[in-house]
Amino acid sequence: MKFTPLSLKGAYLIEIEPVSDERGFFARSFCVREMKGVGLPSDFVQSSYSFNARKNTLRGMHYQMSPHEENKIVSCVRGSIFDVIVDMRPTSPTYLKWHGEILSQDNYKMLFVPKGFAHGFQTMSDNSLVTYNISDFYEPHSARGLKFDDPKINIKWPQAELRIISEKDQNYPLL
DSSP: OEEEEOSSTTOEEEEOOOEEETTEEEOOSOOHHHHHHTTOOOOOOEEEEEEEOSTTEEEEEEEEOTTSOOOEEEEEEESEEEEEEEEOOTTSTTTTOEEEEEEETTTOOEEEEOTTEEEEEEESSTTEEEEEEESSOOOGGGEEEOOTTOTTTOOOOSOSOOOEEOHHHHTOOOO
């Protein structure tokens, strides 16, 4: 596995290193030893799916407050998404900065999202399937969000036409 630090402190792009032959390939998508080797936590307690029927669906921007903050590894195993993270840690040098990355069934990229980051994505294809490894159990009383189009953060979503956004996500407050 290849780990590339992103411009947001603590966030990483993770890429598989496939071993190929005439059948296809085999590649590791998670390894405690390799995570620890680059200083990343590997204590995930649950895995989740997000299925999205339609292109231009937007989910986010979500995060959990302390003491239930979450590290996540996010990948898209069917279709394609524009995945976005925002540093919500007030003492961080990258506070309120964002990073976006296309994750797809074709590029096999994953994002490591550290605790204290908001996360969301916009689907780039119909029938996308996103997977999450999550380090803490979901606690509804700790769930928070920020407005996906907050001008203070100014995320550049690739598709202006957003067909499906939950009422909850539309109504998160501005910073």
